[in-house]
Amino acid sequence: MRVALVGLGTVGTGVIRLLDANRELIARRAGRPIEVRAVNARDRSRDRGVDIARFDWADDMMELARRDDIDVVVELIGGSDGPALALARAVLSAGKPLVTANKAMLAHHGLSLAKLAEQSGIPLKYEAAVAGGIPVIKGLREGAAANEISSVYGILNGTCNYILTTMEREGRDFNEVLKEAQELGYAEADPSFDADGIDAAHKLSILASLAFGTQIDFGAVDIGGIRSVSAADIREAAALGYRIRLVGVAENRADGLFQRVHAVLVPMHHPLASVEGSLNAVLAEGNFVGSLFFSGRGAGEGPTASAVVADLIDIARDEYGDPFAMQVEQLAKRPKANSGDTIGRVYLRFLVQDKPGVLAEIAAAMRDAGVSIESVIQRGAHEDGAVLLVVVTHDTAERAIRETLDQLAGSDNLIAEPVVMPILG
Ligand SMILES: NC(=O)C1=CN([C@@H]2O[C@H](COP(=O)(O)OP(=O)(O)OC[C@H]3O[C@@H](n4cnc5c(N)ncnc54)[C@H](O)[C@@H]3O)[C@@H](O)[C@H]2O)C=CC1
Numbered sequence: 320m321r322v323a324l325v326g327l328g329t330v331g332t333g334v335i336r337l338l339d340a341n342r343e344l345i346a347r348r349a350g351r352p353i354e355v356r357a358v359n360a361r362d363r364s365r366d367r368g369v370d371i372a373r374f375d376w377a378d379d380m381m382e383l384a385r386r387d388d389i390d391v392v393v394e395l396i397g398g399s400d401g402p403a404l405a406l407a408r409a410v411l412s413a414g415k416p417l418v419t420a421n422k423a424m425l426a427h428h429g430l431s432l433a434k435l436a437e438q439s440g441i442p443l444k445y446e447a448a449v450a451g452g453i454p455v456i457k458g459l460r461e462g463a464a465a466n467e468i469s470s471v472y473g474i475l476n477g478t479c480n481y482i483l484t485t486m487e488r489e490g491r492d493f494n495e496v497l498k499e500a501q502e503l504g505y506a507e508a509d510p511s512f513d514a515d516g517i518d519a520a521h522k523l524s525i526l527a528s529l530a531f532g533t534q535i536d537f538g539a540v541d542i543g544g545i546r547s548v549s550a551a552d553i554r555e556a557a558a559l560g561y562r563i564r565l566v567g568v569a570e571n572r573a574d575g576l577f578q579r580v581h582a583v584l585v586p587m588h589h590p591l592a593s594v595e596g597s598l599n600a601v602l603a604e605g606n607f608v609g610s611l612f613f614s615g616r617g618a619g620e621g622p623t624a625s626a627v628v629a630d631l632i633d634i635a636r637d638e639y640g641d642p643f644a645m646q647v648e649q650l651a652k653r654p655k656a657n658s659g660d661t662i663g664r665v666y667l668r669f670l671v672q673d674k675p676g677v678l679a680e681i682a683a684a685m686r687d688a689g690v691s692i693e694s695v696i697q698r699g700a701h702e703d704g705a706v707l708l709v710v711v712t713h714d715t716a717e718r719a720i721r722e723t724l725d726q727l728a729g730s731d732n733l734i735a736e737p738v739v740m741p742i743l744g
């Protein structure tokens with residue numbers, strides 16, 4: 320099977336290395352050899368540590384869609400629109416199979432691309448796009464296909480998980496650890512997609528569609544990131560028996576689809592608490608299978624290449640079906656659920672003035688909103704006479720937390736925006 324690779328960065332070079340290293344095994348498993356025939360990237364001469372001189376260099380990536388000597392195109396450029404989308408459309412319209420790791424493109428255009436694939440009766444495969452090397456697309460699309468799935472959630476961004484767990488273990492600074500994650504090849508070209516939760520939201524919207532049989536609705540994901548999580552939050556959470564993780568949650572609720580990415584407190588005994596570094600994990604609840612837990616490396620060269628090549632092997636074996644497990648027209652359109660109804664315990668961290676009446680003001684705002692307090696921790700002088708105040712609530716509706724914060728907005732006693740993190744489980 321003759322492959323064209325477009326994009327020769329972390330993932331593209333990983334695919335070349337993997338196909339070189341496991342050539343014989345892959346040929347036996349795929350039933351035929353899989354070989355890279357042509358490549359294209361922005362820079363032809365960059366030293367990538369792999370020999371690309373043995374492949375045809377395509378000056379124009381779009382020609383790859385039309386070439387008779389190419390059976391499959393692999394898009395590893397990235398970006399939701401621009402050249403990646405133009406290439407994907409051209410490849411599928413030409414009736415050629417496409418493999419992509421591009422979750423941004425799928426979150427925005429997955430359904431129209433799946434329609435093109437359907438029309439041509441050819442595969443659109445994207446295992447690498449969600450949770451890197453973990454076969455979660457295959458797991459949900461095939462393994463759990465018999466189930467009604469009510470929720471799917473987990474750690475979907477390796478960069479954020481690497482940052483949070485390194486900050487936790489080594490007490491190091493956010494920016495320094497982010498730089499390291501970039502050097503390790505985990506981060507997106509624009510790392511704010513990682514830190515601000517957008518990448519995890521892309522993946523969550525794809526997972527939700529696959530799990531629930533609904534249309535991808537990236538615009539309906541509530542998105543938060545990890546920039547506001549401080550070393551103090553990590554310490555306070557640990558003292559309370561929790562770890563902080565960026566988690567994406569999707570639930571198929573009676574009133575609609577709930578999709579959210581946010582930093583949460585995870586109890587130490589919860590399976591997500593032991594997910595460290597660039598590992599990802601996904602949990603799903605099926606009505607017959609029960610709980611499923613998938614874990615493995617969510618980012619980086621090797622794991623991502625592993626998922627891309629698994630897709631190529633499926634195509635070589637002629638094993639594929641509808642990209643989102645059913646025909647696009649069968650996917651239901653659901654409204655966004657009302658998140659105000661979400662019930663749970665919440666961690667609130669305030670940085671306040673060290674003066675009488677501050678605690679009373681916060682407690683009054685909570686009382687007025689009907690929020691019941693489980694515990695309060697006040698840590699002496701923090702910085703410049705400020706005091707750190709951590710409040711953990713009993714089960715409470717999210718709208719009551721919003722009311723509390725609205726009431727406190729603009730208070731002279733608050734030195735910084737309060738940090739709010741739900742407590743999982
Ligand atoms: N790095 C990772 O751990 C993972 C990455 N992904 C996805 O895989 C894709 C590739 O990611 P990386 O390899 O990390 O990115 P990268 O930035 O290392 O490589 C991107 C490659 O695309 C090429 N490129 C960019 N714009 C181009 C253009 N206009 N024309 C031709 N070539 C162009 C660059 O020259 C480079 O070779 C992205 O969609 C990313 O979101 C998915 C899972 C994990």
Ligand SMILES: N[C@@H](CC=O)C(=O)O
Pocket residue numbers: 448450451475476477478479505506507513518617618619
């Ligand atoms: N930037 C992403 C790469 C994999 O999808 C991440 O950190 O998870």
Ligand code: NA
Pocket residue numbers: 446447448449450451452453454455456626
């Ligand atoms: Na995957």
